[in-house]
Amino acid sequence: xxxxxxxxxxxxxxxxIANRIRRLGVLAEILIPQNLVDPAEELKTFCxxxxxxxxxxxxxxxxxxxxxxxxxxxxPMLGICYGMQLFVKKLEGKVKKVGGGEFGxxxxxxxxxxxxxxxxxxxxVAWMSxxxxxxxxxxGFEKIASTEDCEFAAIEDSAxxxxxxxFHPEVVHTKFGEKIFKNFLKITRAKKSWTMDQFLxxxxxxxxxxxxxxxxxxxxxxxxxxxxxxxxxEKALGRKNIFxxxxxxxxxxKNEAEKVHKSLKKAGFKNLKIINESKHFLAALKNIxxxxxxRRVIGRVFLKVQRKALKRLRFNPREWLLGQGTIYPDTxxxxxxxxxxxxKTHHNRVPEIEAMIEKNLVIEPLAQLYKxxxxxxxxxxxxxxxxxxxxxxxxPGLGVRIICGESKNLxxxxxxxxxLNRKWRTKGKVLPIRSVGVQGDSRSYAYPVALFTASRDFxxxxxxxxxxxNKYPEINxxxxxxxxxxxxxTFQACFMKLTCSRIDLAREADEIVNKALIxxxxxxxxxxxxxxxxxxxxxEKEGEAVILRPINSEEAMTANFARLPKSFLNEVTKKxxxxxxVENVFLDITNKPPATIEWE
Ligand code: XMP
Numbered sequence: 001x002x003x004x005x006x007x008x009x010x011x012x013x014x015x016x017i018a019n020r021i022r023r024l025g026v027l028a029e030i031l032i033p034q035n036l037v038d039p040a041e042e043l044k045t046f047c048x049x050x051x052x053x054x055x056x057x058x059x060x061x062x063x064x065x066x067x068x069x070x071x072x073x074x075x076p077m078l079g080i081c082y083g084m085q086l087f088v089k090k091l092e093g094k095v096k097k098v099g100g101g102e103f104g105x106x107x108x109x110x111x112x113x114x115x116x117x118x119x120x121x122x123x124x125v126a127w128m129s130x131x132x133x134x135x136x137x138x139x140g141f142e143k144i145a146s147t148e149d150c151e152f153a154a155i156e157d158s159a160x161x162x163x164x165x166x167f168h169p170e171v172v173h174t175k176f177g178e179k180i181f182k183n184f185l186k187i188t189r190a191k192k193s194w195t196m197d198q199f200l201x202x203x204x205x206x207x208x209x210x211x212x213x214x215x216x217x218x219x220x221x222x223x224x225x226x227x228x229x230x231x232x233x234e235k236a237l238g239r240k241n242i243f244x245x246x247x248x249x250x251x252x253x254k255n256e257a258e259k260v261h262k263s264l265k266k267a268g269f270k271n272l273k274i275i276n277e278s279k280h281f282l283a284a285l286k287n288i289x290x291x292x293x294x295r296r297v298i299g300r301v302f303l304k305v306q307r308k309a310l311k312r313l314r315f316n317p318r319e320w321l322l323g324q325g326t327i328y329p330d331t332x333x334x335x336x337x338x339x340x341x342x343x344k345t346h347h348n349r350v351p352e353i354e355a356m357i358e359k360n361l362v363i364e365p366l367a368q369l370y371k372x373x374x375x376x377x378x379x380x381x382x383x384x385x386x387x388x389x390x391x392x393x394x395x396p397g398l399g400v401r402i403i404c405g406e407s408k409n410l411x412x413x414x415x416x417x418x419x420l421n422r423k424w425r426t427k428g429k430v431l432p433i434r435s436v437g438v439q440g441d442s443r444s445y446a447y448p449v450a451l452f453t454a455s456r457d458f459x460x461x462x463x464x465x466x467x468x469x470n471k472y473p474e475i476n477x478x479x480x481x482x483x484x485x486x487x488x489x490t491f492q493a494c495f496m497k498l499t500c501s502r503i504d505l506a507r508e509a510d511e512i513v514n515k516a517l518i519x520x521x522x523x524x525x526x527x528x529x530x531x532x533x534x535x536x537x538x539x540e541k542e543g544e545a546v547i548l549r550p551i552n553s554e555e556a557m558t559a560n561f562a563r564l565p566k567s568f569l570n571e572v573t574k575k576x577x578x579x580x581x582v583e584n585v586f587l588d589i590t591n592k593p594p595a596t597i598e599w600e
Pocket of ligand 1: 528556597
């Protein structure tokens with residue numbers, strides 16, 4: 001079978017490149033460059049080679065690299081971000097660290113005719129995420145596209161068929177990314193021979209082989225991933241060899257546990273039990289405020305609860321594997337590949353689970369897939385539409401949507417506000433809380449800027465948000481105040497624990513938003529809609545802000561903030577402001593990157 005090699009330098013999207021190639025019907029294999037003993041020899045059988053992005057700088061001493069002998073293979077090559085910078089450096093061009101970087105949307109201008117850009121308009125949107133860039137080309141190369149902030153946005157040596165792009169064609173937000181891959185595949189002359197049915201067949205035989213004579217004890221949440229994972233394991237192993245456990249950790253949505261239990265039973269899942277362990281989880285989280293620590297604690301308690309349940313059910317742990325609905329973004333964001341940086345620890349990727357994976361005690365049939373593919377598998381397994389099309393909800397639930405703030409005083413520069421006013425005639429203030437972001441394949445933990453304006457011109461607001469984050473490294477998000485366009489004199493934040501009353505408040509806010517989404521027929525228009533609670537306020541009395549985070553995405557690796565109608569935003573804001581303790585309502589208008597979908 002014809003195949004393409006993807007050299008994984010640890011970029012958040014390296015795996016997504018392979019996924020895109022497979023969707024175009026060609027087999028793609030991911031290879032870790034450091035694991036190749038004789039790269040030129042091992043890459044000989046591939047039709048083309050793609051070098052991925054990565055979190056490091058090619059200028060760094062320990063940066064992962066590749067043997068120059070691969071350039072002698074005369075195979076078509078495509079370097080993406082770090083991958084392009086690496087071959088430029090190897091071929092004696094120059095790479096430099098420049099300014100604050102470039103994250104998210106940018107306007108790509110194609111400058112000359114290139115086989116890589118056949119059928120693509122002269123200007124289009126491309127997604128960027130980089131701190132370094134190419135400043136001098138190696139001999140034989142020419143510039144084929146630029147953006148406003150990046151001169152060498154795409155380059156080529158047409159004689160040697162080596163192409164480089166600074167942007168990410170693998171993310172859906174790069175408008176013609178798929179076309180670029182199609183063009184590259186044409187250049188490689190690889191023949192199409194890969195399908196999703198083939199994936200299912202191979203996966204079922206993998207499951208049978210890995211499980212052998214054992215059985216699977218699966219943690220289900222009612223979300224798409226665990227439901228599809230459960231159904232796939234059931235299909236491969238038979239009903240009596242799989243048992244599902246749904247844990248109510250006290251951080252679920254309003255009435256979620258009962259709703260999920262009912263809908264899973266209705267969908268035909270029989271071996272299923274629900275247990276309420278909320279006391280256990282909330283006690284463990286009582287004094288935890290750091291986002292990463294919260295995630296680790298939740299993951300650990302899940303495991304304890306599972307072990308306790310095995311004991312109670314008198315299941316022999318040696319006969320039962322732990323099943324999880326882990327999908328690929330959970331792995332990559334938790335630094336699941338050698339060169340990747342850790343963005344956040346997903347609850348199903350805590351160290352204790354990783355130790356169990358090493359001992360072959362865990363089975364994750366969807367670990368190589370993205371959400372949209374999981375939904376496709378769900379359809380093939382004939383799961384009901386309402387289960388497949390639910391919005392994703394993170395394993396740690398509201399636990400990562402209730403920000404605890406910090407006990408120390410955060411010092412932030414407010415010169416940002418005056419520059420914002422001067423350049424964009426828009427008032428803003430930096431909020432004294434932090435959230436997680438993903439910039440240049442690395443984790444960031446930085447501040448949001450809140451904008452105060454009556455404008456709901458989301459395209460313009462998007463431009464302002466992109467400008468702010470690219471210009472100020474201490475900023476990774478931008479929110480828009482929905483309940484007022486007057487800038488308050490100060491904003492304070494305080495340190496608040498994860499208490500039952502805060503969880504109840506988050507639940508009520510989430511319920512208001514979800515009900516409105518359904519009644520206004522907007523549920524299917526957004527991909528996910530986290531509702532976040534943060535301890536920031538402007539008055540003497542301590543209060544909370546509710547932050548709305550509607551996004552659109554395909555596979556959660558990149559996302560656009562969703563443009564929702566003014567009437568919806570007004571109605572929801574009015575209702576949220578009536579909740580006891582809510583002082584402000586903000587709308588998150590940041591894309592991913594630079595922000596992540598969740599705040600923690
Ligand atoms: P971020 O916030 O990293 O989220 O952009 C990407 C997607 O993953 C979900 N998410 C999780 N899902 N366990 C999960 O099962 C987790 O620990 C977790 N953290 C984030 C998030 O809701 C989004 O859909």
